[in-house]
Amino acid sequence: MNAVNHPISKAGTLRWLLKREYWENRGGFLYAPIIAGVASLVMSTIGIIIGLFVLRRAASQGDLHINDSNIQVNGLDLDLLTRQLDPKDLVDLGNGLDATLALSSAWPFVVMAFVVFFYCLGALYDDRRDRSILFWKSLPLSDTQTVLSKVLSAIVIAPLIAVAASILTMLCFLGVISIVALTHGGDPMSLIWGPSSPLLLAAGHLSWIPVFALWSLPTVGWLLVCSSWAKSKPFLWAVMLPLFAGIVVSTTKVMGLLDMTSGWFWQHIVGRLLLGTVPGVELAYRSGAARDSESIVQLLSPSNQLGALAMPDLWIGAAVGIVFIFLAIRLRRRAGEI
DSSP: OOOOOOOOOHHHHHHHHHHHHHHHTHIIIIIHHHHHHHHHHHHHHHHHHHHHHHHHHHHHTTOOBSTTSSOBOSSOOHHHHHHTOOHHHHHHHHHHHHHHHHHHTOHHHHHHHHHHHHHHHHHTTHHHHSSTHHHHHTSSOOHHHHHHHHHHIIIIIHHHHHHHHHHHHHHHHHHHHHHHHHHTTOOHIIIIITTSOHHHHHHHHHHHHHHHHHHTHHHHHHHHHHHHHOSSOHHHHHHHHHHHHHHHHHHHTGGGGGTOOHHHHIIIIIHHHHSTTSTTGGGGGOHHHHHTOSSHHHHTSHHHHHGGGGOHHHHHHHHHHHHHHHHHHHHHHTOOOO
């Protein structure tokens, strides 16, 4: 029987290219967020141990007061402390726990910002530097598929893994403080899981992914253009060109001719080109987002996160990013030896 060769579809080729990007950059995409989450968990646990030591010493000396009253606790009994809390105290406790959960789960996102930034800078430059581009161009792979696989890796794969690492870190931290509460006479369900909102925070993290994918496009596109064009030191070209342009605009006051300030240029041009991979930076462009939110849960809720999709700045930036990506594809087609 003659073997039948089935050509791989474009979708199948793109899928294999995505796998290639993941395996070649697994250290940054997978291990770095996980390590950041573990580091956050370790530091938080150390902080809890120190706090418990201070509270235990205060309780043993009879200096632990509840609600600023004259009630003193000779011994750290969380069940007794919980019974003294009124509904407002429980709400404040929940807000404090949610803020702590958000901070403890933010480390994977911080690492992801650096990983995506430097991944895009080297995505099209490294294979020109080591001349492996000659091998890849000899394969039946289009430059469009190659560049798009790198774009999707940066705006979808990396944030998906970071969100998973963040949620896992948050749940592990809840487990740690639940064990602490249980070993000190407290009920984790009423003291930890009830007042806090881990599921809403997790839903907010997941709903943030499409926002990041669109918001980061101008930065990702700009970095890929520099990666496909620069003959050396793409980092300097990518960073110094926007910064130098901002300095020129600020010193010449040229924005005054358009009845705008240089601050607008720094925010909407320099900031969008260089800070798009920083999670949550889009909130700074929504002046009322933080002010109108009564708690961290409301600020990071799915509805508030997806509200960014109504921002004209997001879609204008995404359109500019698509132009940059198209330009990166054209530059790669002409790429040869450095």
